Amino acid sequence: MSRAVPALTIERLSVWLVESPIAMTRLQGVGHVKDTVKRVLVRLDAGGLTGWGEAAPWEVFTGTAEAAFAALDRYLRPAVIGQPANHVRALLRRLDKVMVGHAEAKFAIETACLDLLGQASGLSIAELLGGRVRDEIPLSFSIADPDFAADLERMHAMVPAGNRLFKVKTGVLGHVEDLRRLGAIRAAFGDTVDLRIDYNQALTPFEAMRILRDVDAFRPTFIEQPVPRPHLDTMAALAAAFDTPLLADESCFDATDLMRVVAMRAADAISVKLMKCGGMLAGQALMGIADTAGLAGYAGTLYEGGIALAAGTQFVAAMPGISLGCEFYMPHHVLLEDVLEARIPHRAGMVVVPQTPGLGIRVSDASVRNNTRVLAEAAG
Numbered sequence: 001m002s003r004a005v006p007a008l009t010i011e012r013l014s015v016w017l018v019e020s021p022i023a024m025t026r027l028q029g030v031g032h033v034k035d036t037v038k039r040v041l042v043r044l045d046a047g048g049l050t051g052w053g054e055a056a057p058w059e060v061f062t063g064t065a066e067a068a069f070a071a072l073d074r075y076l077r078p079a080v081i082g083q084p085a086n087h088v089r090a091l092l093r094r095l096d097k098v099m100v101g102h103a104e105a106k107f108a109i110e111t112a113c114l115d116l117l118g119q120a121s122g123l124s125i126a127e128l129l130g131g132r133v134r135d136e137i138p139l140s141f142s143i144a145d146p147d148f149a150a151d152l153e154r155m156h157a158m159v160p161a162g163n164r165l166f167k168v169k170t171g172v173l174g175h176v177e178d179l180r181r182l183g184a185i186r187a188a189f190g191d192t193v194d195l196r197i198d199y200n201q202a203l204t205p206f207e208a209m210r211i212l213r214d215v216d217a218f219r220p221t222f223i224e225q226p227v228p229r230p231h232l233d234t235m236a237a238l239a240a241a242f243d244t245p246l247l248a249d250e251s252c253f254d255a256t257d258l259m260r261v262v263a264m265r266a267a268d269a270i271s272v273k274l275m276k277c278g279g280m281l282a283g284q285a286l287m288g289i290a291d292t293a294g295l296a297g298y299a300g301t302l303y304e305g306g307i308a309l310a311a312g313t314q315f316v317a318a319m320p321g322i323s324l325g326c327e328f329y330m331p332h333h334v335l336l337e338d339v340l341e342a343r344i345p346h347r348a349g350m351v352v353v354p355q356t357p358g359l360g361i362r363v364s365d366a367s368v369r370n371n372t373r374v375l376a377e378a379a380g
Helices: 065-080 088-098 103-121 148-158 175-192 205-216 232-241 255-264 280-293 306-317 330-334 365-371
Strands: 010-021 036-046 049-055 136-138 140-143 165-169 194-198 246-248 269-272 296-299 350-352 373-379
Touching: 010 065, 010 365, 036 065, 036 103, 049 065, 049 103, 049 306, 065 088, 065 103, 088 103, 088 280, 103 280, 103 306, 136 306, 140 148, 148 175, 165 175, 175 194, 175 205, 205 232, 232 246, 232 255, 255 280, 269 280, 280 296, 280 306, 296 306, 306 330
Parallel strands: 140 165, 165 194, 246 269, 269 296
Antiparallel strands: 010 036, 010 373, 036 049, 136 350
Protein backbone atom coordinates (compact mmCIF):
# COMPACT_ATOMS: atom_id res chain seq x y z
CA MET A 1 0.00 0.00 0.00
CA SER A 2 1.40 3.43 -0.91
CA ARG A 3 1.84 6.12 1.69
CA ALA A 4 3.14 9.66 2.09
CA VAL A 5 6.88 9.72 1.35
CA PRO A 6 9.08 11.11 4.15
CA ALA A 7 12.14 13.25 3.51
CA LEU A 8 14.82 11.06 1.98
CA THR A 9 18.01 13.05 2.37
CA ILE A 10 20.98 10.90 1.37
CA GLU A 11 23.18 10.59 4.45
CA ARG A 12 25.70 7.99 3.42
CA LEU A 13 27.10 6.39 0.27
CA SER A 14 28.93 3.07 0.46
CA VAL A 15 30.62 1.51 -2.55
CA TRP A 16 32.36 -1.82 -3.16
CA LEU A 17 34.41 -3.05 -6.10
CA VAL A 18 33.84 -6.81 -6.13
CA GLU A 19 34.88 -9.82 -8.17
CA SER A 20 32.72 -12.91 -8.58
CA PRO A 21 33.62 -16.33 -10.02
CA ILE A 22 31.62 -17.58 -13.01
CA ALA A 23 30.69 -21.10 -14.02
CA MET A 24 31.66 -20.98 -17.69
CA THR A 25 33.72 -19.13 -20.27
CA ARG A 26 31.74 -16.84 -22.57
CA LEU A 27 32.93 -16.24 -26.15
CA GLN A 28 31.83 -12.91 -27.63
CA GLY A 29 32.62 -11.22 -30.90
CA VAL A 30 34.26 -8.23 -29.19
CA GLY A 31 35.85 -9.94 -26.19
CA HIS A 32 35.76 -13.02 -24.03
CA VAL A 33 34.77 -13.47 -20.39
CA LYS A 34 36.23 -16.20 -18.21
CA ASP A 35 37.01 -17.08 -14.58
CA THR A 36 35.53 -13.98 -12.90
CA VAL A 37 33.55 -10.79 -13.52
CA LYS A 38 33.97 -7.47 -11.73
CA ARG A 39 31.25 -5.02 -10.79
CA VAL A 40 30.57 -2.18 -8.37
CA LEU A 41 27.87 -2.24 -5.68
CA VAL A 42 26.40 0.94 -4.20
CA ARG A 43 24.37 1.45 -1.04
CA LEU A 44 22.63 4.70 -0.15
CA ASP A 45 21.28 5.35 3.35
CA ALA A 46 18.49 7.88 3.77
CA GLY A 47 15.69 8.36 6.28
CA GLY A 48 16.36 5.04 8.01
CA LEU A 49 16.15 3.13 4.72
CA THR A 50 18.80 1.48 2.54
CA GLY A 51 18.75 1.51 -1.25
CA TRP A 52 20.99 -0.59 -3.49
CA GLY A 53 22.43 -0.11 -6.96
CA GLU A 54 25.02 -1.78 -9.17
CA ALA A 55 27.41 -0.68 -11.92
CA ALA A 56 28.62 -3.45 -14.23
CA PRO A 57 30.78 -2.08 -17.03
CA TRP A 58 32.53 -4.37 -19.49
CA GLU A 59 35.92 -3.07 -20.56
CA VAL A 60 35.45 -3.87 -24.26
CA PHE A 61 31.96 -2.39 -24.34
CA THR A 62 31.55 0.61 -22.02
CA GLY A 63 34.43 0.93 -19.53
CA THR A 64 36.04 -0.67 -16.50
CA ALA A 65 34.70 -1.52 -13.06
CA GLU A 66 37.72 0.23 -11.53
CA ALA A 67 36.78 3.46 -13.31
CA ALA A 68 33.17 3.17 -12.14
CA PHE A 69 34.36 2.69 -8.56
CA ALA A 70 36.57 5.80 -8.77
CA ALA A 71 33.75 7.82 -10.34
CA LEU A 72 31.38 6.92 -7.52
CA ASP A 73 33.84 7.23 -4.67
CA ARG A 74 35.73 10.36 -5.65
CA TYR A 75 33.68 12.42 -8.08
CA LEU A 76 29.99 11.61 -7.62
CA ARG A 77 29.96 11.15 -3.84
CA PRO A 78 30.11 14.92 -3.04
CA ALA A 79 27.27 15.54 -5.48
CA VAL A 80 25.08 12.87 -3.86
CA ILE A 81 25.51 13.31 -0.10
CA GLY A 82 22.91 15.67 1.34
CA GLN A 83 20.66 15.55 -1.72
CA PRO A 84 17.03 14.31 -1.64
CA ALA A 85 16.87 10.78 -2.99
CA ASN A 86 13.25 11.27 -4.08
CA HIS A 87 14.26 14.04 -6.53
CA VAL A 88 15.76 11.48 -8.91
CA ARG A 89 15.73 13.46 -12.15
CA ALA A 90 17.20 16.54 -10.50
CA LEU A 91 19.96 14.44 -8.95
CA LEU A 92 20.81 12.81 -12.28
CA ARG A 93 21.09 16.24 -13.91
CA ARG A 94 23.41 17.26 -11.10
CA LEU A 95 25.58 14.18 -11.70
CA ASP A 96 25.79 14.97 -15.43
CA LYS A 97 27.13 18.44 -14.60
CA VAL A 98 29.74 16.98 -12.24
CA MET A 99 31.06 14.29 -14.56
CA VAL A 100 30.72 13.43 -18.22
CA GLY A 101 29.96 9.83 -19.20
CA HIS A 102 30.16 6.98 -16.67
CA ALA A 103 26.60 5.86 -17.45
CA GLU A 104 26.98 2.74 -15.31
CA ALA A 105 27.97 4.66 -12.18
CA LYS A 106 25.05 7.05 -12.60
CA PHE A 107 22.69 4.15 -13.19
CA ALA A 108 23.80 2.65 -9.87
CA ILE A 109 22.91 5.91 -8.09
CA GLU A 110 19.57 6.13 -9.91
CA THR A 111 18.73 2.53 -8.98
CA ALA A 112 19.54 3.07 -5.29
CA CYS A 113 17.42 6.24 -5.23
CA LEU A 114 14.44 4.51 -6.85
CA ASP A 115 14.88 1.59 -4.44
CA LEU A 116 14.69 4.06 -1.54
CA LEU A 117 11.69 5.85 -3.01
CA GLY A 118 9.88 2.59 -3.63
CA GLN A 119 10.43 1.40 -0.10
CA ALA A 120 9.31 4.73 1.33
CA SER A 121 6.14 4.81 -0.78
CA GLY A 122 5.33 1.11 -0.66
CA LEU A 123 5.57 0.85 -4.46
CA SER A 124 7.69 -1.32 -6.69
CA ILE A 125 9.99 0.46 -9.14
CA ALA A 126 7.81 -0.78 -12.00
CA GLU A 127 4.91 1.10 -10.42
CA LEU A 128 7.07 4.21 -9.99
CA LEU A 129 7.82 4.04 -13.74
CA GLY A 130 4.12 4.09 -14.59
CA GLY A 131 2.89 0.64 -13.68
CA ARG A 132 3.60 -2.87 -14.85
CA VAL A 133 2.35 -4.23 -18.15
CA ARG A 134 3.64 -7.74 -17.49
CA ASP A 135 4.29 -9.89 -14.43
CA GLU A 136 6.65 -12.30 -16.23
CA ILE A 137 9.34 -11.73 -18.85
CA PRO A 138 10.50 -14.41 -21.32
CA LEU A 139 14.10 -15.36 -20.55
CA SER A 140 16.69 -15.58 -23.34
CA PHE A 141 19.82 -17.66 -22.70
CA SER A 142 22.98 -17.05 -24.72
CA ILE A 143 24.80 -19.96 -26.36
CA ALA A 144 28.37 -18.73 -25.91
CA ASP A 145 30.36 -21.51 -24.26
CA PRO A 146 33.47 -22.57 -26.23
CA ASP A 147 32.40 -26.09 -25.28
CA PHE A 148 29.35 -26.31 -27.53
CA ALA A 149 28.52 -29.80 -26.24
CA ALA A 150 28.09 -28.27 -22.78
CA ASP A 151 25.70 -25.67 -24.19
CA LEU A 152 23.67 -28.36 -25.97
CA GLU A 153 23.47 -30.28 -22.70
CA ARG A 154 22.17 -27.14 -20.98
CA MET A 155 19.57 -26.72 -23.70
CA HIS A 156 18.44 -30.32 -23.28
CA ALA A 157 17.78 -29.50 -19.61
CA MET A 158 16.33 -26.02 -20.16
CA VAL A 159 13.92 -26.68 -23.04
CA PRO A 160 11.82 -29.30 -21.18
CA ALA A 161 11.73 -26.87 -18.25
CA GLY A 162 9.99 -24.29 -20.43
CA ASN A 163 12.86 -22.21 -21.84
CA ARG A 164 12.34 -21.34 -25.52
CA LEU A 165 14.55 -18.31 -26.26
CA PHE A 166 18.20 -18.98 -27.14
CA LYS A 167 20.67 -16.53 -28.66
CA VAL A 168 23.72 -17.99 -30.40
CA LYS A 169 26.93 -15.95 -30.29
CA THR A 170 28.47 -16.11 -33.77
CA GLY A 171 31.46 -14.72 -35.62
CA VAL A 172 34.05 -15.94 -33.12
CA LEU A 173 35.04 -19.45 -34.24
CA GLY A 174 34.50 -19.08 -37.98
CA HIS A 175 31.55 -19.27 -40.34
CA VAL A 176 31.71 -23.04 -40.88
CA GLU A 177 31.57 -23.67 -37.12
CA ASP A 178 28.70 -21.20 -36.76
CA LEU A 179 26.69 -23.08 -39.39
CA ARG A 180 27.47 -26.39 -37.70
CA ARG A 181 26.21 -25.12 -34.35
CA LEU A 182 23.06 -23.56 -35.78
CA GLY A 183 22.37 -26.76 -37.69
CA ALA A 184 22.86 -28.88 -34.57
CA ILE A 185 20.41 -26.75 -32.60
CA ARG A 186 17.73 -26.91 -35.29
CA ALA A 187 18.31 -30.67 -35.69
CA ALA A 188 17.94 -31.25 -31.95
CA PHE A 189 15.04 -28.89 -31.20
CA GLY A 190 13.44 -27.92 -34.52
CA ASP A 191 11.06 -25.00 -34.27
CA THR A 192 10.35 -25.62 -30.58
CA VAL A 193 13.03 -23.01 -29.77
CA ASP A 194 13.04 -19.32 -30.65
CA LEU A 195 16.52 -18.96 -32.14
CA ARG A 196 18.35 -15.63 -32.28
CA ILE A 197 21.83 -14.81 -33.65
CA ASP A 198 24.30 -12.23 -32.27
CA TYR A 199 27.56 -11.30 -34.00
CA ASN A 200 28.68 -8.63 -31.51
CA GLN A 201 30.14 -6.59 -34.43
CA ALA A 202 32.27 -9.52 -35.63
CA LEU A 203 31.70 -9.19 -39.39
CA THR A 204 33.20 -6.70 -41.83
CA PRO A 205 30.88 -4.83 -44.20
CA PHE A 206 32.63 -6.61 -47.10
CA GLU A 207 31.56 -10.10 -45.97
CA ALA A 208 28.37 -9.46 -44.04
CA MET A 209 25.79 -9.87 -46.83
CA ARG A 210 27.17 -13.22 -48.00
CA ILE A 211 27.48 -14.66 -44.50
CA LEU A 212 24.07 -13.52 -43.34
CA ARG A 213 22.43 -15.16 -46.36
CA ASP A 214 23.74 -18.47 -45.02
CA VAL A 215 22.61 -18.00 -41.40
CA ASP A 216 19.23 -16.63 -42.50
CA ALA A 217 18.37 -20.14 -43.66
CA PHE A 218 18.07 -21.19 -39.99
CA ARG A 219 15.04 -18.88 -39.52
CA PRO A 220 16.33 -16.72 -36.67
CA THR A 221 13.93 -14.37 -34.91
CA PHE A 222 16.52 -11.62 -35.32
CA ILE A 223 20.17 -11.06 -36.24
CA GLU A 224 21.94 -8.78 -33.76
CA GLN A 225 24.67 -6.26 -34.61
CA PRO A 226 26.49 -8.08 -37.41
CA VAL A 227 28.96 -5.24 -38.18
CA PRO A 228 30.89 -2.69 -36.07
CA ARG A 229 29.08 0.24 -34.51
CA PRO A 230 30.11 2.96 -37.04
CA HIS A 231 28.75 1.15 -40.10
CA LEU A 232 25.12 2.22 -39.97
CA ASP A 233 25.05 2.39 -43.76
CA THR A 234 25.83 -1.34 -43.91
CA MET A 235 23.25 -2.03 -41.19
CA ALA A 236 20.67 -0.16 -43.28
CA ALA A 237 21.55 -2.17 -46.40
CA LEU A 238 21.27 -5.45 -44.48
CA ALA A 239 17.97 -4.42 -42.88
CA ALA A 240 16.58 -3.69 -46.34
CA ALA A 241 17.89 -6.93 -47.85
CA PHE A 242 16.56 -9.43 -45.31
CA ASP A 243 13.07 -10.31 -44.12
CA THR A 244 14.65 -11.42 -40.83
CA PRO A 245 14.67 -8.41 -38.48
CA LEU A 246 18.00 -6.75 -37.71
CA LEU A 247 18.64 -5.72 -34.10
CA ALA A 248 20.99 -2.86 -33.16
CA ASP A 249 23.02 -3.14 -29.96
CA GLU A 250 26.43 -1.46 -30.11
CA SER A 251 25.04 0.94 -32.72
CA CYS A 252 22.40 2.17 -30.27
CA PHE A 253 23.72 3.31 -26.91
CA ASP A 254 21.38 6.25 -26.29
CA ALA A 255 18.54 8.32 -27.70
CA THR A 256 20.87 10.24 -30.03
CA ASP A 257 22.09 6.96 -31.53
CA LEU A 258 18.54 5.72 -31.87
CA MET A 259 17.49 8.83 -33.79
CA ARG A 260 20.22 8.02 -36.35
CA VAL A 261 19.15 4.37 -36.51
CA VAL A 262 15.55 5.41 -37.15
CA ALA A 263 16.50 8.04 -39.74
CA MET A 264 18.65 5.56 -41.67
CA ARG A 265 16.26 2.61 -41.20
CA ALA A 266 19.28 0.71 -39.97
CA ALA A 267 17.46 -1.75 -37.69
CA ASP A 268 14.06 -3.24 -36.91
CA ALA A 269 14.66 -3.61 -33.17
CA ILE A 270 17.07 -2.43 -30.46
CA SER A 271 18.83 -3.96 -27.49
CA VAL A 272 18.16 -1.80 -24.44
CA LYS A 273 20.95 -2.18 -21.90
CA LEU A 274 20.57 0.03 -18.86
CA MET A 275 24.35 0.08 -18.37
CA LYS A 276 24.94 1.65 -21.77
CA CYS A 277 22.01 4.08 -21.92
CA GLY A 278 22.49 5.36 -18.36
CA GLY A 279 19.56 4.02 -16.39
CA MET A 280 15.85 3.39 -16.22
CA LEU A 281 14.67 6.94 -16.87
CA ALA A 282 16.99 7.22 -19.88
CA GLY A 283 15.81 3.79 -21.01
CA GLN A 284 12.22 4.94 -20.74
CA ALA A 285 13.03 7.89 -23.03
CA LEU A 286 14.79 5.53 -25.44
CA MET A 287 11.74 3.30 -25.65
CA GLY A 288 9.52 6.33 -26.26
CA ILE A 289 11.42 6.89 -29.51
CA ALA A 290 11.48 3.19 -30.37
CA ASP A 291 7.74 2.85 -29.77
CA THR A 292 7.02 5.87 -31.95
CA ALA A 293 9.22 4.52 -34.75
CA GLY A 294 7.78 1.00 -34.48
CA LEU A 295 11.03 -0.67 -33.35
CA ALA A 296 10.73 -3.58 -30.93
CA GLY A 297 12.86 -3.71 -27.78
CA TYR A 298 14.97 -6.50 -26.33
CA ALA A 299 16.43 -6.33 -22.82
CA GLY A 300 20.11 -7.11 -23.19
CA THR A 301 22.71 -7.41 -20.47
CA LEU A 302 26.39 -7.03 -19.80
CA TYR A 303 27.64 -9.16 -16.91
CA GLU A 304 25.47 -7.81 -14.12
CA GLY A 305 24.65 -9.47 -10.86
CA GLY A 306 21.35 -9.72 -9.05
CA ILE A 307 20.99 -6.07 -8.00
CA ALA A 308 21.29 -4.60 -11.50
CA LEU A 309 19.17 -7.35 -13.02
CA ALA A 310 16.49 -6.71 -10.40
CA ALA A 311 16.45 -3.12 -11.70
CA GLY A 312 16.25 -4.40 -15.27
CA THR A 313 13.37 -6.69 -14.36
CA GLN A 314 11.39 -3.81 -12.85
CA PHE A 315 12.16 -1.67 -15.91
CA VAL A 316 11.06 -4.24 -18.48
CA ALA A 317 7.89 -4.95 -16.51
CA ALA A 318 6.83 -1.33 -17.14
CA MET A 319 7.89 -1.05 -20.82
CA PRO A 320 5.25 -2.33 -23.30
CA GLY A 321 7.63 -2.07 -26.27
CA ILE A 322 10.25 -4.44 -24.85
CA SER A 323 8.50 -7.43 -26.36
CA LEU A 324 11.44 -9.69 -27.31
CA GLY A 325 12.31 -10.90 -23.81
CA CYS A 326 15.36 -10.41 -21.62
CA GLU A 327 18.70 -12.12 -21.07
CA PHE A 328 18.75 -11.77 -17.27
CA TYR A 329 20.20 -15.23 -16.66
CA MET A 330 23.54 -14.44 -14.99
CA PRO A 331 22.67 -15.11 -11.30
CA HIS A 332 20.94 -18.41 -12.12
CA HIS A 333 23.26 -19.86 -14.74
CA VAL A 334 26.66 -18.11 -14.80
CA LEU A 335 27.53 -16.53 -11.45
CA LEU A 336 28.71 -19.09 -8.90
CA GLU A 337 27.98 -16.61 -6.12
CA ASP A 338 25.86 -13.46 -5.85
CA VAL A 339 24.99 -10.95 -3.15
CA LEU A 340 21.21 -11.45 -2.97
CA GLU A 341 19.70 -13.40 -0.13
CA ALA A 342 17.30 -14.93 -2.67
CA ARG A 343 17.53 -14.72 -6.45
CA ILE A 344 14.67 -13.29 -8.49
CA PRO A 345 12.56 -16.35 -9.39
CA HIS A 346 12.61 -18.00 -12.80
CA ARG A 347 9.63 -20.16 -13.71
CA ALA A 348 9.07 -22.16 -16.90
CA GLY A 349 11.39 -19.99 -18.95
CA MET A 350 10.12 -16.73 -17.48
CA VAL A 351 11.59 -14.16 -15.09
CA VAL A 352 9.00 -13.47 -12.39
CA VAL A 353 8.76 -9.76 -11.53
CA PRO A 354 8.82 -9.09 -7.76
CA GLN A 355 5.86 -7.04 -6.53
CA THR A 356 7.35 -5.93 -3.22
CA PRO A 357 8.44 -2.28 -2.74
CA GLY A 358 11.51 -0.88 -4.44
CA LEU A 359 13.74 -3.40 -6.21
CA GLY A 360 12.02 -6.29 -4.45
CA ILE A 361 15.30 -7.80 -3.21
CA ARG A 362 17.15 -8.30 0.05
CA VAL A 363 20.91 -7.82 0.30
CA SER A 364 23.21 -7.16 3.24
CA ASP A 365 26.79 -6.11 3.89
CA ALA A 366 27.47 -9.65 5.10
CA SER A 367 26.29 -11.16 1.81
CA VAL A 368 28.51 -8.74 -0.12
CA ARG A 369 31.59 -9.85 1.81
CA ASN A 370 30.73 -13.54 2.03
CA ASN A 371 29.69 -14.15 -1.56
CA THR A 372 32.24 -12.08 -3.52
CA ARG A 373 35.87 -11.04 -3.35
CA VAL A 374 35.97 -7.39 -2.28
CA LEU A 375 38.73 -5.60 -4.18
CA ALA A 376 38.04 -2.12 -2.77
CA GLU A 377 35.46 -0.43 -0.58
CA ALA A 378 34.70 3.06 0.66
CA ALA A 379 31.98 4.72 2.68
CA GLY A 380 31.12 8.20 3.85
